[in-house]
Amino acid sequence: MTEQKIYPVNEDLIKDDLYQAVNGAWLKDAVIPADKATTGGFADLADQIEQDLMADFQEMLTTGDIPNEPGLAEFIKYYHLALDFNERETQGATPILPYLQRIIDLKDLTDYQNQLRSLTMAGYPTAFPFHVAPDMKNTDLYTLYAEVPSLILPDKTYYQADNPSQESLLNIYQQMVAKLFELAGFSADFAQKQIAGALRFDASLAPHQKDSTERADYVKSYNKYTFADFTKFSSDLDLSFCVSELIGQTPSEIIVSEPAYYEAFTELINPETFSDYKSWMLVRMLIALSRYTTHEMRVTAGIYNRALSGSKEAMNDQKAAYYLATSQFDQVVGLYYAHKYFGAQAKADVYAMVEKMIAVYKERLENNTWLSPKTRQQAIVKLNTLGIDVGYPDKLNPLYLEFVVNEEKSLLANDAEFTKIALNKHYSRWNTKVDRTRWEMPAHMVNAYYNPSFNIIVFPAAILQAPFYSLKQSSSANFGGIGAVIAHEISHAFDNNGAQFDEFGNLNNWWTPEDLAYFEDLAQAMIDQFEGLVTEAGPVNGKLVVSENIADAGGLSCALEAAKSEPNYNLKEFFCNWARVWGMKSSLERQKLLLNVDVHAPNTLRANIQVRNLADFYTTFNINENDGMWLDPAKRIHIW
Structure with a gap:
């Protein structure tokens, strides 16, 4: 050092x-x-x-001499895929198109509901994320939490009419997403329709969420409901079916982090808003998957976050590949x-x-x-x-020992397999003894x-x-x-x-x-x-x-x-x-x-x-x- x-x-x-x-x-x-x-x-x-670490890992790639550390050889294979920029440029946006098309093809709420488990395990965004964590009042057991999604703007307060940053940030976001749709091969008209729908849906969520100051009092996120009462939050989705598909059983109770959000659930997600909800999912998925594609798509997908943080330029390809691989x-x-x-x-x-x-x-x-x-x-x-x-x-x-890289498949295909393994493991913890190690x-x-x-x-x-x-x-x-x-x-x-x-x-x-x-x-x-x-x-x-x-x-x-x-x-x-x-x-x-x-x-x-x-x-x-x-x-x- x-x-x-x-x-x-x-x-x-x-x-x-x-x-x-x-x-x-x-x-x-x-x-x-x-x-x-x-x-x-x-x-x-x-x-x-x-x-x-970048120097160490480059030497391992060059010499093939990899220390006998658990999981390290598979990491180096994955890192090699992330660094294969020629292959990523050749494939372009092709690897991500089936993921986007799956959202586009959703017919209605019933179709979405029936696919929710597989969509969740594939890492698709949702407006009602479920999470397994220790029960705050019985930390020996994992229980189920109903959380809220993140907003496009950093905090609920940014959506207030007098917030000076709102318009400029949303303009940057829209321009970024429009460029991503173009790079992915979609028409400008299609892109504008999806962006408008995504922004409408996002704006509908903000009034019902807590702001950062309220969330800082995190004890107030513990709100226990009987599961029967929780399912009443939606008139249009069968929440009982959604949850039982996810964890394999029907729980007797669930912890709701922000009750005001779920009290507005039917207003937020219903047949009339489903088109906007699809657009919201599509835009978020497009941004998330762009980092697995070309240099231009990756750099474009970071424009909004760089505007938020004040970073002057994007990371170079090597550094971005390092962070992508090490995060996995x-x-x-x-x-x-x-x-x-x-x-x-x-x-x-x-x-x-x-x-x-x-x-x-x-x-x-x-x-x-x-x-x-x-x-x-x-x-x-x-x-x-x-x-x-x-x-x-x-x-x-031991989860990481299940991540076995298939070098014949793309970077994204390997990532998708790892995501599925990790999320299956995550939801399988429900109602089991907490691992404190x-x-x-x-x-x-x-x-x-x-x-x-x-x-x-x-x-x-x-x-x-x-x-x-x-x-x-x-x-x-x-x-x-x-x-x-x-x-x-x-x-x-x-x-x-x-x-x-x-x-x-x-x-x-x-x-x-x-x-x-x-x-x-x-x-x-x-x-x-x-x-x-x-x-x-x-x-x-x-x-x-x-x-x-x-x-x-x-x-x-x-x-x-x-x-x-x-x-x-x-x-x-x-x-x-x-x-x-x-x-x-x-x-x-x-x-x-x-x-x-x-x-x-x-x-x-x-x-x-x-x-x-x-x-x-x-x-x-x-x-x-x-x-x-x-x-x-x-x-x-x-x-x-």
Whole structure:
């Protein structure tokens, strides 16, 4: 791995702007790659991993020397198909036409209903997606969820008449789809008819969906219905038949993520709207399948998303093939990456940091002054039960061993077979025992997560490197980086969402009413601290970002305490590395998009606002009320 350059800190600026003091020199030099929307922090690590793995896989293709890693040989075959641009250009749009024609040939709702299972298993889009996941109130068993489809625009709020981005984005989308239809060999009149129908259907869905802020309160997505009651949502489709065909049985109950959407089901999907629904499916399928075809179709299909993100150009063919192939074999690639690039010493060191952070959290809970003894004890029980995964899973998910490439068939034909295998496996889990060993992220992804249903924190190998973590960094710098990330994920067990799950991962209120009310007041204070803060892209929505801010606050505070317990600790290095990991340069378009849909606060604020709640920050840098980083003690928030 390439060592990242560490830029000097402008010590004179720290009192007024920690983020700029640490990242200002880097920001002047940083250049966003033309095919990306951001650079710095997480993105730079991801870019480096991309370069390393592309080089490794190219060498395997050239030499034929493939390490004995489970599933890797099949991945290389699939990657080879993705890289065969001559064959893809020769075939053109031909491979995708039968998939599109199948939608065009649908006669009516009854015909659609009868084909729904096979359409679903082939990966076709649907306006009423069903999903199998652990039951939030009984996480030992998989249950069935009725979800909602994504919209064309990023969020429900974009459909409001006064949204300034709506018209321009929809115009870009229409032009992109019209070009795709042309490249696929369809007439302009046919294309315009399908686009108009798709947009009408999409617009009909938006009023009945939640916006991003409402979805951030994800506990409210748990709405259990008897299956008999659920089937009453549609007057024109036999939902009982649809579901029983999908999972092989008729369930007694189903979880509905957004009841208001399903209450409008008959209005949305009926014989009169079916033509528009077909157009909506056709347009979405055309966009999705274009990445398996020619260079021109792939690049065209990304125009809208590049407009959303602000990326200046499409990825080149080689890079696009890499992402297409690795997304299909993500856990295979992750294990290969972890075994080659992640050492046993680092895994042991990070695991010890996790245990230390849990111990700090436990001590804090034991000494907490605002929780009652009953709630405090339950919080400690939950913490003691918290699972820890570091680096990579012990073994590959056996699903990936079923992906066997037929090199005589096209890239798309192989993908279709894999999709069928994966979806059959997915729906077969219904009403079976939950597998808690499955990782939700591959080891080469630069990220980390807390799973409330499993009460487990997971740190893939990719994030366990500089600037987050390095054996070459001081312990204080490591605690300011990966230590704060670790404690952040622990804190998610006690944020406004995670705190509603017990030690088994079940949605279960273990709080006294008084404690819960106090906690909700603290959460509201965190909302207020961020609400309306001005950024280059606009004001912050405090409610949207509250759960991540609670986790940031708890994580930074606990990591600070852990850092101070080490010999020769250096709090300047701690706070500076905290700011360094959030260093990022992004397109304005991406910043605006994230302000509307992302549950994380902008990076500049994550770096600057949270430290202002900590007394040690003020003493470390001698900050007083005349400095820009000063926050009145009465306004400083302490939750965990």
